[in-house]
Amino acid sequence: MDLQLLFEATVSGVMLGCFYAAVSLGLSIAFGLLDVPHIAHPAFLVLGAFGAYLLGGYGLDPLVAGLLLMPVFFVFGLAVYQFYYATFERRGTDTGLRGLAFFFGVAFIVEIGLILAFGVDQRMVEAPYIGHSLELGEMRVPYRMLVAFGMALVLMGLLTAFLSRTFTGRAIKAVAQDEGALRLMGVDPVRVKRFAFGLATAVAAIAGALLIIVGPVDPGLGRIYIGRTFCVVVLAGLGSIPGTVVAGLILGVAESLVLTTAGAAWAPAVAFGILLAVLAVRPAGLFGR
Amino acid sequence: MRIVRLLTGALAAAALLFGGIAAAQQPIKVGIGIAQTGPLSGGGKAALLALRMWVDDVNARGGLLGRKVELIAYDDQTNPALTPGIYTKLLDVDKVDLLIAPYGTNPTAPIMPLVKQRDLLLMGNFSFDVNAQIKHDKWFNNAPWGAGAVAWGGTFLEAGKQLGAKSIAFMAADAEFAQNLCTGGRAIAKAIGLQNVYDQNYPPNTVDFSSMMRAIRNAKPDIVFVCSYPAESAAIVRAVNEIGVGPTVKLIGGGMVGLQFAPIMEALGPLLNGFVNYNSFVPEKTLDNPGIREFLAKYRERAVKEKVDPLGFYLPPYNYAIGQMLEQAVTATKSLDHKVLADYIRKNEMKTIVGGIRFDAVGEWATPRMVMAQFRGVQGKDLEQFRKPGRQVIIAPAAMKTGEVLPYDKARK
Numbered sequence: 001m002d003l004q005l006l007f008e009a010t011v012s013g014v015m016l017g018c019f020y021a022a023v024s025l026g027l028s029i030a031f032g033l034l035d036v037p038h039i040a041h042p043a044f045l046v047l048g049a050f051g052a053y054l055l056g057g058y059g060l061d062p063l064v065a066g067l068l069l070m071p072v073f074f075v076f077g078l079a080v081y082q083f084y085y086a087t088f089e090r091r092g093t094d095t096g097l098r099g100l101a102f103f104f105g106v107a108f109i110v111e112i113g114l115i116l117a118f119g120v121d122q123r124m125v126e127a128p129y130i131g132h133s134l135e136l137g138e139m140r141v142p143y144r145m146l147v148a149f150g151m152a153l154v155l156m157g158l159l160t161a162f163l164s165r166t167f168t169g170r171a172i173k174a175v176a177q178d179e180g181a182l183r184l185m186g187v188d189p190v191r192v193k194r195f196a197f198g199l200a201t202a203v204a205a206i207a208g209a210l211l212i213i214v215g216p217v218d219p220g221l222g223r224i225y226i227g228r229t230f231c232v233v234v235l236a237g238l239g240s241i242p243g244t245v246v247a248g249l250i251l252g253v254a255e256s257l258v259l260t261t262a263g264a265a266w267a268p269a270v271a272f273g274i275l276l277a278v279l280a281v282r283p284a285g286l287f288g289r
Numbered sequence: 290m291r292i293v294r295l296l297t298g299a300l301a302a303a304a305l306l307f308g309g310i311a312a313a314q315q316p317i318k319v320g321i322g323i324a325q326t327g328p329l330s331g332g333g334k335a336a337l338l339a340l341r342m343w344v345d346d347v348n349a350r351g352g353l354l355g356r357k358v359e360l361i362a363y364d365d366q367t368n369p370a371l372t373p374g375i376y377t378k379l380l381d382v383d384k385v386d387l388l389i390a391p392y393g394t395n396p397t398a399p400i401m402p403l404v405k406q407r408d409l410l411l412m413g414n415f416s417f418d419v420n421a422q423i424k425h426d427k428w429f430n431n432a433p434w435g436a437g438a439v440a441w442g443g444t445f446l447e448a449g450k451q452l453g454a455k456s457i458a459f460m461a462a463d464a465e466f467a468q469n470l471c472t473g474g475r476a477i478a479k480a481i482g483l484q485n486v487y488d489q490n491y492p493p494n495t496v497d498f499s500s501m502m503r504a505i506r507n508a509k510p511d512i513v514f515v516c517s518y519p520a521e522s523a524a525i526v527r528a529v530n531e532i533g534v535g536p537t538v539k540l541i542g543g544g545m546v547g548l549q550f551a552p553i554m555e556a557l558g559p560l561l562n563g564f565v566n567y568n569s570f571v572p573e574k575t576l577d578n579p580g581i582r583e584f585l586a587k588y589r590e591r592a593v594k595e596k597v598d599p600l601g602f603y604l605p606p607y608n609y610a611i612g613q614m615l616e617q618a619v620t621a622t623k624s625l626d627h628k629v630l631a632d633y634i635r636k637n638e639m640k641t642i643v644g645g646i647r648f649d650a651v652g653e654w655a656t657p658r659m660v661m662a663q664f665r666g667v668q669g670k671d672l673e674q675f676r677k678p679g680r681q682v683i684i685a686p687a688a689m690k691t692g693e694v695l696p697y698d699k700a701r702k
Contacts, residue, residue: 260501265463
């Protein structure tokens with residue numbers, strides 16, 4: 001095997017892995033920390049991608065568009081969680097199953113809404129870093145993947161700092177560990193969870209912008225990312241932000257190496273094989289407690 | 290007693306008479322399951338619009354056999370698992386009179402056993418080699434590529450040979466259509482002495498093709514035969530432009546679904562230059578005819594309103610042609626009997642906006658008219674440029690050629 005090819009495949013895998021991590025970070029908060037079966041997370045990513053596409057029509061860079069959409073998505077996330085809490089979480093003990101049904105419904109509504117608004121065709125955006133690559137000797141690295149790589153690291157850094165160094169961040173971690181104890185300390189866990197869900201949805205806005213930077217997007221694309229994002233979050237150990245990046249990297253590098261060397265058809269099998277192997281040894285995931 | 294009998298008889302006669310009239314006034318139902326969501330929905334929506342245009346036109350002419358035509362369409366979500374259920378419903382619940390197949394090979398393949406078992410006429414809709422094994426005698430495909438892979442891959446690979454190619458790489462989606470196409474391509478490549486230096490199937494929904502592109506570049510092929518679906522075709526074109534396929538590659542493309550769809554063409558723009566890909570219609574002089582031009586003008590108005598492919602070159606004319614074939618057969622035979630209609634379609638030339646069509650023994654075009662066209666001189670993202678000749682130069686078959694194939698590197702400049 002050509003060492004140069006292997007090296008290029010690894011670099012490509014690191015870029016891809018960081019992209020996988022970026023699109024999974026929101027789910028890591030919603031599902032990993034809050035225990036909300038947020039199956040609509042990939043649909044929110046696609047919504048963010050179409051938001052970036054829409055703003056791109058006014059000449060805005062997709063990344064800037066993603067940043068501008070974050071506060072809007074934060075409010076949207078607050079509203080979705082409040083509705084979910086009032087109609088499902090507060091009422092029954094079988095919140096897992098009912099929550100799944102709720103978020104499936106939300107995902108379908110988002111998808112159909114996008115179809116009605118934009119049609120079913122694939123959409124792409126333009127930016128100076130799309131369609132060109134950085135040349136390092138014989139190696140070429142697409143700028144769009146470098147953007148995904150950089151944004152994943154920035155998001156990871158900011159989220160880790162927020163969750164460990166701010167009062168609200170620590171409250172989110174606390175609600176993930178013991179909701180009852182938090183209530184006894186006079187904190188309203190629902191309020192904390194609502195904020196955290198809003199944060200997860202805001203992260204989906206910028207991740208959605210990355211989605212349309214990396215490749216074409218259509219309203220049904222979210223279905224494809226359900227398996228991938230949940231795989232990353234579970235492999236990471238539910239709720240670990242650095243773990244999400246490491247899990248994304250493992251899957252990305254494995255996929256890239258398999259695509260380059262062993263046979264492209266094996267890529268998903270190897271990725272999910274790694275997940276099974278890790279869960280067999282560490283049922284809580286790589287960084288789970 | 291006699292009066293009662295007379296009255297009963299009169300009522301029965303009236304019921305039969307009016308029942309008969311009512312039946313005669315029932316519309317002729319044409320059923321289809323077609324992608325309105327999912328990866329093939331871009332094409333499916335445009336195709337359905339063309340079928341609706343035919344229904345409007347035929348009803349404006351008074352319908353068929355004095356009855357209006359009604360189109361019953363369901364979204365198959367580009368999911369082959371759903372199509373047997375949809376077609377069973379069309380037949381048993383909606384009681385349709387005529388059937389049109391879903392768009393594409395993968396959703397069509399699962400309904401072939403059902404159609405064969407019930408011995409029904411089925412108008413194929415851009416599927417590839419789906420009747421090769423089943424050999425149903427009432428299947429007629431609207432796609433112009435003919436039977437077997439020779440008509441398809443053959444023209445592409447011959448163009449490669451013209452450029453002096455000696456080796457080939459295959460990359461194909463792991464799905465029915467792409468696999469059928471690649472299997473044929475491999476056989477032809479072997480027959481004409483091309484060395485296979487790379488051969489990989491990728492799983493559908495692959496996000497990034499950089500790694501595959503690097504592996505292909507490393508294999509140094511002269512031809513890259515790509516069999517992909519819309520979701521991946523655009524990503525592959527991007528990866529080729531970003532990573533490069535290497536200086537050895539003279540010809541790339543062949544079986545990329547999606548590069549015929551306006552939104553993808555518009556978004557990729559100049560990145561398409563140099564790619565050679567199959568097509569059913571491009572606005573070159575050898576394919577021009579008044580019927581298709583008139584249809585596209587009408588289609589364009591409705592497509593903009595309905596937010597579907599504004600060019601409509603690929604599927605819409607051929608879906609309108611399905612309606613025309615059914616109309617011709619029903620009008621000529623004055624029947625809705627599937628055996629009678631199939632006999633007529635098999636034995637007669639079908640006159641459509643895409644030209645006259647005669648079918649072979651397996652229901653494919655006896656004289657294929659699929660073209661291989663090379664993108665050239667595409668500048669910017671202006672969609673209007675694709676309506677003009679010269680942007681997709683036909684390089685094969687010889688009868689429709691409007692230019693010679695250029696090596697990839699030269700054509701992309």
